[in-house]
Amino acid sequence: MNCEQCADDLTAYLDGELTPRRAAEIRAHLNECGSCASEMRGLADSAAFLESNTKEIPLRPEIWNNVKAQVSTMVAAQPAGFFSFWLWRWPRVATTVLATASVLVLGVWGYLNYEESQENLRHYMNEYVTARDAQLQKQGMANALASASSNAGVGIKFERMDNPFAEPLTDTYHNPFRSEDE
Amino acid sequence: MSKKTLDSGEASVDQTLLRQWIKKAKSGDLESYQKIYDAFARKVLNFIYRMVNSVEEAEDLTQETFVAVFKKLGSLKDNDKFEPWLFRIARNFVYQRYRARSPVSVPIDALDEDGQPATQLIDQRKNPDEAFEAQELEDVVQNEINRLPEKYREVFVLSAIQHLSYQEIAEITDRSLPSVKTDIYRARLEVRKHVKEYLKSA
Numbered sequence: 001m002n003c004e005q006c007a008d009d010l011t012a013y014l015d016g017e018l019t020p021r022r023a024a025e026i027r028a029h030l031n032e033c034g035s036c037a038s039e040m041r042g043l044a045d046s047a048a049f050l051e052s053n054t055k056e057i058p059l060r061p062e063i064w065n066n067v068k069a070q071v072s073t074m075v076a077a078q079p080a081g082f083f084s085f086w087l088w089r090w091p092r093v094a095t096t097v098l099a100t101a102s103v104l105v106l107g108v109w110g111y112l113n114y115e116e117s118q119e120n121l122r123h124y125m126n127e128y129v130t131a132r133d134a135q136l137q138k139q140g141m142a143n144a145l146a147s148a149s150s151n152a153g154v155g156i157k158f159e160r161m162d163n164p165f166a167e168p169l170t171d172t173y174h175n176p177f178r179s180e181d182e
Numbered sequence: 183m184s185k186k187t188l189d190s191g192e193a194s195v196d197q198t199l200l201r202q203w204i205k206k207a208k209s210g211d212l213e214s215y216q217k218i219y220d221a222f223a224r225k226v227l228n229f230i231y232r233m234v235n236s237v238e239e240a241e242d243l244t245q246e247t248f249v250a251v252f253k254k255l256g257s258l259k260d261n262d263k264f265e266p267w268l269f270r271i272a273r274n275f276v277y278q279r280y281r282a283r284s285p286v287s288v289p290i291d292a293l294d295e296d297g298q299p300a301t302q303l304i305d306q307r308k309n310p311d312e313a314f315e316a317q318e319l320e321d322v323v324q325n326e327i328n329r330l331p332e333k334y335r336e337v338f339v340l341s342a343i344q345h346l347s348y349q350e351i352a353e354i355t356d357r358s359l360p361s362v363k364t365d366i367y368r369a370r371l372e373v374r375k376h377v378k379e380y381l382k383s384a
Contacts, residue, residue, distance in 0.1 A: 011367040015341060017348045045381045046374035050342055055320030057231050057240065059224045066245050067219065068212065071252045075210045092257065 001029045195221045204261045232339040233276045247272045266353040338369035
């Protein structure tokens with residue numbers, strides 16, 4: 001350890017703020033270095049001078065009387081009731097609790113609403129799909145019937161449902177086994 | 183060498199008792215709050231006095247501190263940190279008062295027009311014997327404290343006069359431990375330089 005390192009820690013050593021290991025290192029250096037030892041004595045002497053000549057001003061009873069008068073007013077103003085007491089005594093805690101509770105309530109409400117809307121959506125989708133299936137099934141049966149009737153010479157016309165790409169069925173039947181001339 | 187506790191008529195407070203008082207005071211128990219006041223008020227008063235150098239202002243600010251402490255007691259999360267928290271509130275009141283009036287401290291390296299150290303509040307160096315006769319040594323100590331720049335003064339007072347630990351001082355002043363340690367060292371050197379002539383062994 002050099003003198004510069006020692007000097008940095010002299011006050012802390014004087015105040016008992018060093019770790020035991022560091023204090024031992026300083027002590028060892030002070031035993032070897034006259035200059036640092038002299039510096040240490042100077043600091044110790046001025047510390048002792050301060051301690052023995054520090055003027056303390058007395059604590060007058062009037063100070064507590066004034067404090068008590070003011071805090072008594074605060075205690076008297078303290079509201080009754082569990083919740084209002086909390087709000088008055090610990091406004092920050094109460095505000096945090098209220099804010100958290102509000103967020104939770106909003107979150108739960110929002111989640112429930114979301115679930116309900118999802119449920120509704122599923123219901124509408126199911127209805128649509130069912131209706132669509134029924135429609136397609138009907139159309140399918142109609143096509144089959146129309147196809148069968150056209151083959152059997154019935155010539156029943158069935159309306160095609162909403163299929164702009166389908167060619168309209170002809171009214172005349174077509175019997176492939178009979179010639180047109182007969 | 184270990185820290186000595188300045189004999190201010192108050193033994194260090196038993197932490198278990200203090201925790202009980204704080205708990206009751208938080209619920210509005212004035213009797214418990216008075217016990218807290220009795221344990222710390224003198225220390226706070228003298229800390230403030232060292233900073234503002236006026237008995238009247240120190241008493242006024244001590245009163246404000248303890249009213250504010252009662253009001254904010256509910257916000258104290260760790261009851262074991264009561265003392266640094268209390269001093270922090272006191273310190274804030276001191277600085278609020280400081281901002282309201284012109285500074286009395288002189289920067290440690292301030293120089294006047296002739297390049298000499300700026301005139302201090304009371305010049306004791308020209309004739310220390312006369313100063314010694316004219317003033318009590320207590321006033322000498324207070325004057326030396328007054329000479330220190332603000333940031334050195336508070337750590338010096340908290341350390342050398344109030345005997346708080348460096349960790350507590352760092353918490354009160356919201357500064358790092360190394361920074362506090364360095365400033366205490368510089369403040370002590372400065373004070374030592376000026377009280378040297380009053381020491382029996384210079």
